[in-house]
Structures are given as structure tokens and as C-alpha cells.
Amino acid sequence: MREIDITKAIIDKHIEELNKCLCSDVVIVGAGPSGLVAGSILAQKGYTITIFEKRLAPGGGIWGGGMGFKYVIIQKEALDIVEEFNIPYEKYSDDLYAVDAINFASGLILEAGKRGVHIFNLIAVEDLLVREGRVQGVVINNTFAKMNQFPIDPLTIEAKAVVDATGHEHEVVKTLSQKNDVTLNTPTGKPLGERSLFAETAEKAVVTNTKEVYPGLYVCGMATAAVYGGYRMGPIFGGMLMSGKKLAGLLEEALKA
Ligand code: 48F
Numbered sequence: 001m002r003e004i005d006i007t008k009a010i011i012d013k014h015i016e017e018l019n020k021c022l023c024s025d026v027v028i029v030g031a032g033p034s035g036l037v038a039g040s041i042l043a044q045k046g047y048t049i050t051i052f053e054k055r056l057a058p059g060g061g062i063w064g065g066g067m068g069f070k071y072v073i074i075q076k077e078a079l080d081i082v083e084e085f086n087i088p089y090e091k092y093s094d095d096l097y098a099v100d101a102i103n104f105a106s107g108l109i110l111e112a113g114k115r116g117v118h119i120f121n122l123i124a125v126e127d128l129l130v131r132e133g134r135v136q137g138v139v140i141n142n143t144f145a146k147m148n149q150f151p152i153d154p155l156t157i158e159a160k161a162v163v164d165a166t167g168h169e170h171e172v173v174k175t176l177s178q179k180n181d182v183t184l185n186t187p188t189g190k191p192l193g194e195r196s197l198f199a200e201t202a203e204k205a206v207v208t209n210t211k212e213v214y215p216g217l218y219v220c221g222m223a224t225a226a227v228y229g230g231y232r233m234g235p236i237f238g239g240m241l242m243s244g245k246k247l248a249g250l251l252e253e254a255l256k257a
Contacts, residue, residue: 021050021118026251027138027159028052029125029172032060033237034210034221035165036108037081037244039117042251049117050157051165054124054143058112059105060167061222066235071098075203078238081245085111104237125172126154128162128217130180135162135216138172161251164219165244168194170226173213184213184227192229194222202233210243211250220247 021027026042028035031053039049057063065071074082076095087107092098112119124146127139137158145152164172173191176182183189202225209224219227220243233239 017118018120021048021120022157024048024050024118024157024159025255026050026161026163027125027157028163028165029138030054030060030165030167030221030223031058031109031112031119031121032165032167032221033062033104033108033240034244034247035060035163036112036117037085037241038163038165038220038247038251039119039244040085040108040112040115041245041248043112043115043117045252047252047255050159051112051117051119052123052125052138052140053119053121054146056121057105058109058119058121062101062105062108062237065101070101071235072101072104073097073236074099074241075236075238078241081238081241099237126175127179128172128176129156129158130176130182133215135176135214138162160216160255162217163247163251164213164217164223164227165221167222168226170219170223172217173219173223173227176214176217182214185211186213186228191227194225195229195231197234198231199233199236202231203236203239205230206233206239207242207246210246212254218247218251220244 025047028039028051031051043049074097089097089099122143123140124143125138126141129137139154141154209228210220213219221240
């Protein structure tokens, strides 16, 4: 066994997979719960789905549970999605179910991989391809290059649709709005900013506000709160799952049209 054969295998496989994603059907930015659910549902239907995650571990805000206590809560109405992803859960009360955060994150990630979602970690989306009034792709860079502000030029990926699933940071919508003279589909044309914690209202709004925010750019999960002025909800995750599922439906319709 030669060490360079191991190296070559890794390089070959990485480049092979990245090449498959150059013209993706959908690029999802951020591998949190909403992005993973949306990507998994669409990949199962045969679409080429690429998720770029800037951190080492996909899973976003799931891993830390509530304040580092390792359970998260799912409400009854989102339980079908937990079951679809084969994630173990326990009934806690009439409408609240407890899920071990580690099982939850790893279950969503594994299922996404099995369904053929291309997840690339340590890659940050730093800009967008905007042409003729439409988002047509993303501009990506190595996370360390971005963190250290090294002067390294990025690469680009084309997509029929791009999704901001970056959570509280709403990095994609923020970048689009700050760098371009564009009007978003919000009351002011700009991101409205997130409001304080109010779980029940927040959970409903996350689903309602899952939509196309600018031609070719969709928003799901916690990013919807930052873009549309929704409330935080804390460690209850049903809204994230339902947002991902709703997004998959919207994108399927758009991709068919
Ligand atoms: O925040 P996150 O988990 O997104 P989400 O699907 O879920 C939110 C919940 O986790 C939690 C909550 C539930 O009650 O409030 O916050 O909306 O995951 C977002 C992911 O996006 C990545 C980030 O590292 C995280 O893993 N991300 C953020 N900006 C970029 C990015 C970027 N520019 N490029 C790539 N990944």
C-alpha cells in the first residue's frame, strides 16, 4: 500500500464529486436542519442538490441542544418528518417530543448523504452570481481563506435556484442586498432583522416565510426570521423541518416549470 495511492484516491473522488455539482439544480447554503431536509427530499426525486457548509461539521445549530443540554424538542405536527428520516424520539407530553440532538444531527446528515445530496464542508459561500435580475449561482471559497482574509480568488457554481439556509446569519440574503441594487420581496425591500424569542409565533412564521425572496433565491429555516422580521424560537425544531419540507415543494414546482 502506497501512501500516494491513498492521496490520489481522495483527490480523484473529491474532484469527481465537485465536477458533478458545477451546474446544480439547487445550491443550498448551510447544512442546518432546514437545508438538510429540503435537500434530502429533492435529491430523492432525482435533482442535483449541492450543500455548502462553511463549518467542519454539518448540522448547524442542532448539536448544542438547549444551552448545551443535549435534547431538542419537536412538536407533534412535525413528527412525520422525524419518522421519515428514521430519527429516534420519545414522547414527553401531549404535543412535545424529545429528540437527542446528536441522533438528530447525525440522522439528518446521514440520510441526506444516502439520498445523494452532495454536502461539502469547509466551503463558504461568499458571493452570488446575479445576472439579468436573477440569482444564477454562488461564489465559493475555502473557509480558512475567508476566515483569515487571505487574498485568494474564489470559484463559482451555477444553479437553477439558490437557497439561503444559513440560519440567524442570513448571509446570502445579506450579501445580495448589500452588494447589489436589488429590491427583496420584503415590505422594505431589505432584510427586516430578527425579533426576540416567542416560540409559538416564531415556529408558524418560519414556515409561512419560507419563500422566494428574490428571483432565483429562496430562504428557509431561521434565515426567514432575519429576512422577514420573525421571532426567535429557541430549541424547538419542528418549524425548521416543516420549512425545509415546504421549500422542497416550492422548488420542485419551480424546477418543473
Ligand atoms: O443555523 P442552522 O442550524 O440553520 P437552520 O436550518 O436551523 C436553525 C436552528 O439550528 C436553530 C434554531 C431552531 O430553533 O433557532 O438556530 O435555519 O445552520 C445554518 C448553517 O449555515 C452555515 C452555518 O455554519 C450553519 O451550519 N453557514 C452560514 N453561513 C454560511 C454557511 C456561508 N456563507 N456558507 C456556507 N455555510
